[in-house]
Amino acid sequence: MSEIAELRAAIAARQPAADIAEMRRNADARGAAAGLPADVVIETVDVPRGEWTWVPDANKAHAVLYLHGGGYAVGSLDSHRHLAAEVGRACGARCFAVDYRLASEHPFPAAVEDTVAAYRYLLDAGIEPAHIAIAGDSAGGGLAAGACLAFKEAGLPLPACIWAISPWVDMEALGASFTDRAATDPTVQRAGILAMAQWYLGDGDRRHPFAAPIHGDLTGLPRMLIQVGSAETLLDDSLALARRAGLAGVPVELEIWPEMIHIWHIYFQELTDGRRAIAAGGIFVRNALRGE
DSSP: OOOHHHHHHHHHHHOOOOSSHHHHHHHHHHHHHOOTTTEEEEEEETTTTEEEEEOTTTTEEEEEEEEESSSTTSHHHHHHHHHHHHHHHHHTTEEEOOOOTTTTTOOHHHHHHHHHHHHHHHHHHHHGGGGGEEETTTHHHHHHHHHHHHHHOOOOOOOOOEEESSSOOOTTTTHHHHHHTTTTTTSSSHHHHHHHHHHTTTTTTTOOTTOOGGSSTTTTEEEEEEETTTOOHHHHHHOOOOOHHHHHHHHHHEEETTTTOOGGGGGGGTTTTHHHHHHHHHHHHHHTTTOO
16 A cells, blocks of 8 residues: 555544544644654744744754644644644754634634734844745645735735645635545545634635635735645645736746645655655745745
């Protein structure tokens, strides 16, 4: 059995969580079980809430602002620490993972506000915007693009690049891939996406650009790398984001990885293509931070 087939089977065998609290506990437990290599340094920040990770050879003048996935309702520093640290390693930079507030306790625009605060924190620390990358997975990938629209609206200088991993950018789940990929995606289904959109937005605008950046003016956003798996129900979200970015004149690279599932990067410890995808993203970010 291939690596991805084994992983799909393992995910499919998980017992469904009874409620949002259990979903959060399960995600954190899986992240904690992944562990960290011995060379990773961790530094917690209270204001804004977040966490630095880096390895000894990281360029201290370069930073990745990382936004975890989980539908804006699940996920934390604990669930994504191993991925954030590996992203920073691949990028040759320190990584600042944002512990943004979660819905439904803290609905939109809380996550956007927390990301803007974290970005201001990096700028105030003296890190040049040209030396900052913003990255994220799933909801975090959509938030990376949406937050850049918020940065632009606030008159802030934009980061060097966006790395969006399996981004969620359509709060209405209108993509055909929710139907034609439903049988191949063991993680995300349309009903779950719509429930999370309700938790996050309540009765608010499903097309607000900060939540659904495919409905925003992406003109002037930094270069963008979008990585998505061909087996994902969120495949069409990535296609839509790439199209909108391209039409707005944003340099965009879209990678569709055969057979890969939602956020396959987070399984890099057991999945070769997870390691390959992180390495490819790292090259993209390194080049952007060097101005190449």
